[in-house]
Amino acid sequence: MLDKAVIEKLEKIVGAENVLTKKADLVAYSYDATADVQKALPDVVVLPSSTAEIQQIMKLANETDTPVYTRGSGTNLSGGCIPLKQGIVLCTQKMNKILEIDPDNLTATVQAGVIVADLNSAVAAHGLIYPPDPGTVATATMGGTVAECAGGLRGLKYGVTKHYVMGMEVVLPTGDVVRFGGKTVKNVTAYDFASLFVGSEGTLGIVTEITAKLIPAPKYKKSMLALYKNLADAGKSVSGIIKAHVIPATLEIMDAMTMETVENYAKVGLPSGYAALLLIEVDGMAKDAVEAEAEAVVKVIKENNGELRVAENDAEREKLWAARRAALPALAQLGNTVVIEDATVPRSRIADMLVELDGIRTKYNVTLGTFGHAGDGNLHPTIMYNCDNKEEAERVHKAVDEIFAAALKFGGTLSGEHGIGIAKMPYLKDELGESGLEMMRTIQKSFDPKNLLNPGKLVPAKEV
Amino acid sequence: MSTATATIYDDLALVKEELSRCMKCGNCQAVCPVFITEKTEGGVARGKIALAQAIIDGTIDLDDPDMYEHIFNCLVCKSCMQNCPTKVNFDKIIFALRAAIAKKKGLHPVKKNIFKLLHNYKPLFDLGMRAGGAFQGLFMKQIPSRQGRQLRFPIGILDRKRILPSLSATPFRSQVPEKVTVKNPQATVAFFTGCSINYIYPQFGQDIVTVLKKNNVNVIIPQDQHCCGVAVFAHGDVQTAREMAKANLDALEKTNADYVVFGCGSCASTLSHEYKEMLKGDADYAEKVEKWSKKSIEISTFLMKKIDFRKPEGVVNATVTYHDSCHLKKTMKVFNEPREIIKSIPGVTFKEMSKPDACCGSGGTYNLTHYETSTGILKRKIDDINKTKADVAVTACPGCLIQIIDGIEQFGEGQKGTHYISLLAESYRNEKKNGKK
Ligand SMILES: Cc1cc2nc3c(=O)[nH]c(=O)nc-3n(C[C@H](O)[C@H](O)[C@H](O)COP(=O)(O)OP(=O)(O)OC[C@H]3O[C@@H](n4cnc5c(N)ncnc54)[C@H](O)[C@@H]3O)c2cc1C
Ligand code: SF4
Ligand code: SF4
Numbered sequence: 001m002l003d004k005a006v007i008e009k010l011e012k013i014v015g016a017e018n019v020l021t022k023k024a025d026l027v028a029y030s031y032d033a034t035a036d037v038q039k040a041l042p043d044v045v046v047l048p049s050s051t052a053e054i055q056q057i058m059k060l061a062n063e064t065d066t067p068v069y070t071r072g073s074g075t076n077l078s079g080g081c082i083p084l085k086q087g088i089v090l091c092t093q094k095m096n097k098i099l100e101i102d103p104d105n106l107t108a109t110v111q112a113g114v115i116v117a118d119l120n121s122a123v124a125a126h127g128l129i130y131p132p133d134p135g136t137v138a139t140a141t142m143g144g145t146v147a148e149c150a151g152g153l154r155g156l157k158y159g160v161t162k163h164y165v166m167g168m169e170v171v172l173p174t175g176d177v178v179r180f181g182g183k184t185v186k187n188v189t190a191y192d193f194a195s196l197f198v199g200s201e202g203t204l205g206i207v208t209e210i211t212a213k214l215i216p217a218p219k220y221k222k223s224m225l226a227l228y229k230n231l232a233d234a235g236k237s238v239s240g241i242i243k244a245h246v247i248p249a250t251l252e253i254m255d256a257m258t259m260e261t262v263e264n265y266a267k268v269g270l271p272s273g274y275a276a277l278l279l280i281e282v283d284g285m286a287k288d289a290v291e292a293e294a295e296a297v298v299k300v301i302k303e304n305n306g307e308l309r310v311a312e313n314d315a316e317r318e319k320l321w322a323a324r325r326a327a328l329p330a331l332a333q334l335g336n337t338v339v340i341e342d343a344t345v346p347r348s349r350i351a352d353m354l355v356e357l358d359g360i361r362t363k364y365n366v367t368l369g370t371f372g373h374a375g376d377g378n379l380h381p382t383i384m385y386n387c388d389n390k391e392e393a394e395r396v397h398k399a400v401d402e403i404f405a406a407a408l409k410f411g412g413t414l415s416g417e418h419g420i421g422i423a424k425m426p427y428l429k430d431e432l433g434e435s436g437l438e439m440m441r442t443i444q445k446s447f448d449p450k451n452l453l454n455p456g457k458l459v460p461a462k463e464v
Numbered sequence: 465m466s467t468a469t470a471t472i473y474d475d476l477a478l479v480k481e482e483l484s485r486c487m488k489c490g491n492c493q494a495v496c497p498v499f500i501t502e503k504t505e506g507g508v509a510r511g512k513i514a515l516a517q518a519i520i521d522g523t524i525d526l527d528d529p530d531m532y533e534h535i536f537n538c539l540v541c542k543s544c545m546q547n548c549p550t551k552v553n554f555d556k557i558i559f560a561l562r563a564a565i566a567k568k569k570g571l572h573p574v575k576k577n578i579f580k581l582l583h584n585y586k587p588l589f590d591l592g593m594r595a596g597g598a599f600q601g602l603f604m605k606q607i608p609s610r611q612g613r614q615l616r617f618p619i620g621i622l623d624r625k626r627i628l629p630s631l632s633a634t635p636f637r638s639q640v641p642e643k644v645t646v647k648n649p650q651a652t653v654a655f656f657t658g659c660s661i662n663y664i665y666p667q668f669g670q671d672i673v674t675v676l677k678k679n680n681v682n683v684i685i686p687q688d689q690h691c692c693g694v695a696v697f698a699h700g701d702v703q704t705a706r707e708m709a710k711a712n713l714d715a716l717e718k719t720n721a722d723y724v725v726f727g728c729g730s731c732a733s734t735l736s737h738e739y740k741e742m743l744k745g746d747a748d749y750a751e752k753v754e755k756w757s758k759k760s761i762e763i764s765t766f767l768m769k770k771i772d773f774r775k776p777e778g779v780v781n782a783t784v785t786y787h788d789s790c791h792l793k794k795t796m797k798v799f800n801e802p803r804e805i806i807k808s809i810p811g812v813t814f815k816e817m818s819k820p821d822a823c824c825g826s827g828g829t830y831n832l833t834h835y836e837t838s839t840g841i842l843k844r845k846i847d848d849i850n851k852t853k854a855d856v857a858v859t860a861c862p863g864c865l866i867q868i869i870d871g872i873e874q875f876g877e878g879q880k881g882t883h884y885i886s887l888l889a890e891s892y893r894n895e896k897k898n899g900k901k
Pocket of ligand 1: 072134146152153201205207328417418454
């Protein structure tokens with residue numbers, strides 16, 4: 001329990017209405033979007049509105065050795081927000097001001113709690129977009145997406161969050177504030193701090209402000225769907241499209257299990273009897289160029305025995321996309337617990353990984369469907385089960401172990417976009433080795449010697 | 465008496481399965497009016513689902529002093545359900561929570577006071593009065609305001625600045641005969657008035673009768689109809705709600721009407737959707753509830769889809785914007801027909817507001833218990849209305865209208881607030897003026 005005096009000081013800093021201590025309130029901050037991880041109640045939740053307030057909160061926490069868990073919208077999928085060791089949940093959702101849109105420099109400067117979609121609506125008036133688009137664009141905060149280096153459907157062509165962060169303001173565990181980067185395209189002053197804080201999962205500092213890069217919105221789009229009787233052909237199409245020098249904005253895959261489930265759920269007209277589908281969208285500024293890219297894609301699909309559907313208008317495009325959007329919700333109906341992984345492999349190994357996942361499904365007799373960003377090699381093997389069934393949960397955990405092992409075997413990585421948090425920490429050593437873990441501890445310690453910021457996440461404690 | 469099997473409203477533990485459908489994605493944050501205003505997780509569906517889970521798991525007790533506040537900090541607007549990927553029936557969850565707390569601890573303390581005060585107005589205190597929902601007007605005093613009145617008694621949380629409508633001297637149902645007949649009727653409908661039209665806006669009732677007559681429809685206004693019961697249900701008094709539902713079904717059964725029509729989105733959704741839920745497992749009423757749920761439609765659906773709609777020809781010069789009532793749009797899925805009717809009126813320019821289906825913050829008595837949040841939600845709605853430059857804001861629900869008129873008074877630009885059906889009635893009435901018909 002936190003000292004009453006600390007709570008009173010917090011109330012002085014942010015105002016009593018922005019300090020939550022009632023149990024019924026705290027329950028709502030004991031979880032995030034991650035399934036199958038523990039819950040924990042914080043001692044207090046604070047909702048600051050400014051960097052100055054966050055500095056004071058952090059100073060107080062530092063003086064009193066109180067852990068601080070920064071929270072955006074709590075939509076992450078790795079347990080990053082859970083207040084494992086009690087203390088303060090610092091929620092940025094009231095820091096939601098767009099400070100500046102600068103169309104001359106193609107930048108926007110925002111507070112950390114701005115919702116990604118709100119930034120996009122604001123810059124749309126200038127014909128611009130902020131490309132990183134996780135499935136949660138309408139809810140996730142800029143701070144949360146920066147802290148997780150969120151990706152999304154457009155990652156293949158437009159990159160992920162780290163490619164769009166030009167500058168930041170960060171409050172350090174001491175309460176000091178640092179600003180680095182800015183509106184210049186080039187900047188090699190000092191270390192590349194932005195890269196350090198992007199994906200730091202709330203451990204090194206609290207991101208309070210972000211200067212983001214914007215790009216002109218593509219004017220033309222063309223969507224296609226290809227159906228395959230076998231996985232290898234789908235895999236070959238993925239590398240074939242890239243080899244033909246087309247970089248689609250979107251290149252998504254769905255396995256048979258997911259297709260069937262989506263069709264049962266959303267009735268979007270997906271046929272049965274296929275092993276996989278690819279959803280491809282090419283876009284660009286010139287109609288001719290987009291048409292030419294689409295043609296090149298069609299050729300690759302046909303060469304690899306794919307059956308093709310092209311969206312001829314917005315309504316048809318919408319239908320193809322409805323299928324993709326339904327993937328997770330449809331799968332989620334199949335159990336009361338949904339574990340979504342994001343193990344990622346080099347693009348050329350997509351088909352191998354899918355075959356491996358099929359094997360894992362059979363071996364452990366689990367309900368497993370896979371969809372994801374094929375063009376990025378970023379798959380979402382998704383397992384549904386009943387968490388009250390101990391025996392089933394056991395099998396699921398073993399299957400998850402093997403999924404990670406498979407990704408690493410193919411030269412991939414544990415997480416493409418959801419982060420490590422607590423969910424993937426046990427596997428970190430398999431990818432980085434002991435020396436890698438030691439390097440992480442060294443970095444973390446140099447910023448946060450008292451281990452106050454998001455303790456128990458991302459950086460595994462040294463085994464004793 | 466039939467003994468129905470236990471439902472989620474009798475035993476909270478039974479709601480567990482519904483809770484497990486929530487995948488904690490947080491999508492509800494994007495649309496929940498309470499969350500958008502307060503920015504706290506306890507306000508959004510995901511937070512309340514976690515609270516319900518914690519109660520079932522025993523980590524927090526229903527006796528917790530803050531429980532009322534949390535369980536009632538919800539408009540039951542169902543916006544979250546429109547955006548929920550796994551289709552969690554959040555309405556069931558929140559109603560089950562309220563039933564559980566009402567059973568254990570009695571009604572919400574604020575509501576209890578209101579209901580007690582209402583007891584003094586004996587003549588009006590029928591079954592429906594227990595709801596309190598439509599009767600905020602009782603507490604208001606007349607002040608020189610264009611469209612309403614202000615608080616009569618200061619009751620704790622009620623803000624004295626509020627503008628609320630007055631009670632009608634003669635309720636609508638005492639103004640009209642039980643049967644209004646026409647020559648060569650296209651159909652016979654029962655008109656379920658609801659409390660708001662009966663006691664606060666009898667003019668809308670008259671307008672509905674006018675419109676039905678002009679369309680050659682026989683109208684039965686059952687004198688033994690009650691409050692629909694949704695407010696009682698929403699406060700957790702499931703037993704009373706069930707009694708009201710049965711009484712209304714019995715009253716309707718006597719009419720033998722082709723359809724039941726409504727001028728209130730909330731009543732309409734209650735009869736068409738909630739009665740099935742309230743009376744689940746009650747074998748005696750299974751048939752009646754099935755039959756009358758199906759026949760229950762909002763007046764616009766009846767006019768546009770069930771009969772030959774007579775196009776109005778009288779001119780009404782107005783720029784009009786339409787607010788979607790949550791219950792009508794999100795439960796009944798009716799949003800096109802009222803717009804078609806408005807657009808059919810000569811002289812009307814229709815202007816769509818941005819987010820027309822965003823909740824207005826009324827939520828029955830939510831605007832009494834959570835005035836500040838309700839006003840925050842309302843202000844966004846009025847801002848959107850202001851931006852259209854319309855001079856008339858219409859809706860299909862008297863509950864929304866009370867709220868919107870209050871909002872116009874505080875944040876608006878002098879727009880008139882009314883029921884869309886009144887515009888249609890006005891157009892029919894103006895036909896004579898224009899020398900037509
Ligand atoms: C249905 C669904 C679909 C999803 N789809 C995708 C997808 O396509 N791609 C993808 O990449 N992710 C996806 N996600 C995951 C999630 O949306 C992202 O991880 C998102 O970035 C989280 O943002 P948030 O604001 O909710 O952050 P939170 O969950 O609140 O926080 C995430 C982490 O960031 C830290 N943090 C938050 N704000 C700050 C700050 N200001 N400073 C420092 N640290 C901070 C927290 O401590 C925590 O460790 C999905 C999640 C769901 C539920
Ligand atoms: S019903 Fe409305 S107020 Fe209640 S949680 Fe859902 S969106 Fe929020
Ligand atoms: S949108 Fe639905 S599934 Fe997602 S958190 Fe809200 S209630 Fe749960």
